[in-house]
Amino acid sequence: MSYFAVFLKMVDPEKSAAHRPEHLAFLARLRDEGIVFASGRFSDGSGGLVIYKADSLEAAEKWVSKDPYLIHGARRAEIHEWEMVTNAVLPQ
Template sequence: MNYFAVFLPMKDEEKSKQYRTEHLSYLEEKVKEGKIFAKGRFVDGTGGLVIYQANRLEQVEEMVKKDPYVITGARDYEIHEWEMSR
């Protein structure tokens, strides 16, 4: 299993507020499925970060494209494979 950091930079603050509940519900569903390692917002209001767990980049991109924030244009996204070090 690989980790993928997904940056969700703010595109439209009003849409972000409007679709926040749907976005959080979607992420909670992915947490229950074991597909999210960590998630959270940036305290400066510029967006958020979700670290997905998947075998391939394509799997993550498919999930991200179903996020209500991305569907509605509230947020953009950028995916990077992430290697955790301790």
């Protein structure tokens, strides 16, 4: 299992506001399924970050492509495999 950092860069603030509830519901479902590790918005309004857990980049891209923000053109995604270093106790 690998981690993938997905930067959701703001494209259209109005579309983003309109589709925020749908986006948050999408993330909540994936979090409950163990696919999303963490997520949050940037306080400067430039977008947000979602950390996905997936077996491959292709699997992560598949999940990312289903995000309502991307489907409706509110955000643009930039995906990077993330080699996390932490002393935090993480959920299994």
